[in-house]
Amino acid sequence: MEAAAKKPVTIHRWLPYWAVFQADVHQTLRSWVYRFWVLATVLTTVGYLLYRYGVYREAGIVQPASNVVSELLRWTLLGSVTLIVALTASSISGERGTMADSVLSRGISRYQYFLGKLHARLFTILATYFVMGFLLLASCLILLHEDLDYAGCFMALVTVGAVLGAIIALGVSVSAMVNTTAVGVAALWIVIYGGGFALSLLPASVPSPERSLHNLPFILQGKYNATALCQLMGWSGLFSCAAAVVGLGYFARRDV
Numbered sequence: 442m443e444a445a446a447k448k449p450v451t452i453h454r455w456l457p458y459w460a461v462f463q464a465d466v467h468q469t470l471r472s473w474v475y476r477f478w479v480l481a482t483v484l485t486t487v488g489y490l491l492y493r494y495g496v497y498r499e500a501g502i503v504q505p506a507s508n509v510v511s512e513l514l515r516w517t518l519l520g521s522v523t524l525i526v527a528l529t530a531s532s533i534s535g536e537r538g539t540m541a542d543s544v545l546s547r548g549i550s551r552y553q554y555f556l557g558k559l560h561a562r563l564f565t566i567l568a569t570y571f572v573m574g575f576l577l578l579a580s581c582l583i584l585l586h587e588d589l590d591y592a593g594c595f596m597a598l599v600t601v602g603a604v605l606g607a608i609i610a611l612g613v614s615v616s617a618m619v620n621t622t623a624v625g626v627a628a629l630w631i632v633i634y635g636g637g638f639a640l641s642l643l644p645a646s647v648p649s650p651e652r653s654l655h656n657l658p659f660i661l662q663g664k665y666n667a668t669a670l671c672q673l674m675g676w677s678g679l680f681s682c683a684a685a686v687v688g689l690g691y692f693a694r695r696d697v
Contacts, residue, residue: 457549461557462564469528469565478524482573485520486513490580505588506581511597511657513577517570518601518654522608522633525566529612530625532558533692551693559613559685566609567602574598590663597660600670603677604650608633610681614688618695649673 469475493509533555578594612629619625640649653673659665 458553458557461549461554462561465532465558465561466565469562472528474524474527475565475569478521478528479569479573481524482517482521485516486573486577486580489513505658507588507658507661510578510581510589510594510661514574514597514601514657515654517573518604521570521605525605525608526612526626526629526633527622528566529562529609530616530619530629531622532562532613533616534619534625535616535622552689555613555617555689555692558617559610559688562613563606563609567606570602570605571598574601589661593661593663593665596665596667596670597657600653600660600673603674604653607677607681607684611684614684617688617692650677 489512490509575598578589578598582589611632612625615625615628615632616622619628637651641651650673653660653670656665660670
């Protein structure tokens with residue numbers, strides 16, 4: 442009777458992954474690098490919008506919202522790369538010998554640990570970026586001249602977000618392959634700047650992040666090539682998956 446009354450034990454195979462995901466999200470939100478990134482982005486955006494609004498009020502010069510938003514998105518991406526590199530390069534290598542060793546010696550696979558870290562950084566950084574991006578667009582619609590296209594704004598945000606996602610995936614993968622955060626940051630800078638320079642040499646018919654950033658004002662106005670932007674997003678997603686597979690495969694076989 443007692444044996445019959447016992448309920449079968451339910452095994453949640455992805456519970457360790459979810460635990461790593463939640464812990465890393467909380468850790469990222471408490472990180473001073475993350476908070477400095479958000480604070481610097483917000484202060485820079487508010488200061489720039491107030492400056493543009495002051496020019497409009499004093500001189501009566503109409504400020505196209507597409508130009509303002511494109512400049513802010515471009516410099517948000519370029520200025521955030523340093524802090525995002527620091528956030529991602531330390532995701533796994535920063536815990537080497539402490540939390541990583543203690544977790545991996547228990548009931549969690551390296552695949553779940555890596556995927557939990559990767560998805561947590563992608564979720565936290567991209568969610569923060571999209572929230573700030575939507576607030577930026579709403580502020581420009583209120584303060585400045587409205588020449589924004591809703592579909593164009595969505596495409597611009599997603600395009601920049603796809604580039605950010607590729608950088609985040611690359612950062613976490615490099616972090617899983619190196620021993621220290623300093624080495625990971627150096628390797629990421631070499632790959633990002635070297636890859637950016639190589640992409641800038643490609644023919645104009647090939648979509649690249651640099652050309653898309655220069656075309657942001659036209660994208661925000663709705664004047665864009667949807668096929669080219671979708672190709673850029675697709676290549677960014679493919680690069681993110683390839684970087685994750687390489688990092689996961691190397692991390693699964695290395696000593697920690």
